[in-house]
Amino acid sequence: MDRSEAQGEGTPPLVRIRNLCFSREGRPIFDGVDLDIPRGRVTAIMGPSGTGKTTLLKLIGGQLRPDAGSVEVDGRNVHALGKRDLYRLRMRMGMLFQSGALLTDLDVFENVAYPLREHTRLPESAIRKLVLLKLQAVGLRGARRLMPSELSGGMARRVALARAMALDPMMILYDEPFTGQDPISMGVLVRLVRRLNDASRLTSVLVSHDVQETASIADLIYVISAGRVVARGTAQEVMASDSPGVRQFLQGLPDGPVAFHYPAPPLAQDLLEAA
């Protein structure tokens, strides 16, 4: 079985977004976004801060409702589902929040066991084995009795990743998993995302603005800017893009389509008004 076969080449995408429009307090965030997340791949959504990358994950997870357009996950329109069906669908998704979102009154073991206790009737011995295996996969079996307040940022995200994997989901959504990590933690997380995706035949959606790390593991990259998809392709294809918005983002240029100055009246006018 070659790689494309294993990854479901030719099968419908797991996530299919069409003409997505979403605004917040009158400010448009997405304006007609079309996007497909193929099964079995690591797909990265990249773009400057404030372009709505996290919002996109919340729209995929059904936590936000779009103004127009549709979001289909595994063939089901997320925003047409009732609460029960939506929760059933979410049981097949895992989400890794930027903060980890661990329950602070539970220790590491109980955090990972939480979805198992909520959604299964497994005996305690089975839950223990499953939790230890998930923690082993992220390298934190030995930290199972620590409280979230005793974990570093990188460890908290690894625990959150183990928790997101607890119910063996079909897809994991990663919200800025590398932000604020030291090089060791970042390297660990980068390898984990790729390894877990391949070992568990997952579909991974990775929202990030860490260009090098994301490009090193993503099979497919979308770059979003000003509410639209401005580039799509493999890491090499996106890196070679001559779109000004993509070049500004990838090269970290201070000025360009994303202006350095926030919109304001001319400086002289502001100074004279102050006088």
Place this chain on the structure above:
Amino acid sequence: MLDALAHLGRAGIGAIRRLGRGHLLAASMLLGSGEVLRRPGLLVTQLHSVGVLSLVIVGVSGLFVGMVLGLQGYHVLSQFGSAQSLGVVVAASLVRELGPVVAALLFAGRAGSALTAEIGLMKATEQLSGLEMMAVDPIRRILVPRLYAGFLAMPVLAALFSAVGVLGGWFVGVGLLGVDDGAFWSQMQAKIDFHEDVVNGVVKSLVFGFVCTWIALFQGYDAVPTSAGVGRATTRTVVHSSLAVLGLDFVLTALMFGD
């Protein structure tokens, strides 16, 4: 002028929306009540958190309020030669009014503010979103057990407040000021009516428990998820709960004792 009018209109619409969200949350919590029967352990944990941990402040406050009632009551009653009725005055004041009201105000300050801060911080740290994405309804799993814990703990706290208050009044009246011990207790026993006084007091504290806990949970759940937002929500919990308790006390007293 127009700006001020527009500002007033926006504030009014905001308040009505908030009220609507609060009632929707209350309805969702009541619809999810089955959770406390399915998982009684959650309720027990919260009863400890909002009830047991409030015992000391409620007990100590009840003692001092009862002692003050003993002093003030003796001072007034002795002018009319009725100092032996001190037990009735202390008990009636506590069971009918001060027990439910002051215990509710203390509850809002201690447990209510803690509930708002806890839920608000869970929102700010994405724990509530995390639960939603794990297909766990945070209203049923987090809010409902806390609502019922507040509802059930309040009458017990009010009863404790009243009981300790009566002991405080007895200590001052009988122990320090020389009121007859037998008269203190026998008059109280004769004049305090179970239905009229005790049951009405319990009804009041059940209402206060529900309202204070609902306000606290809503303020946390609706808080702006920042440190300043959670701080403002905590303040609003104490202010709104206190005003609601005092306002509802008047309404309930009028309904129960108004002729």
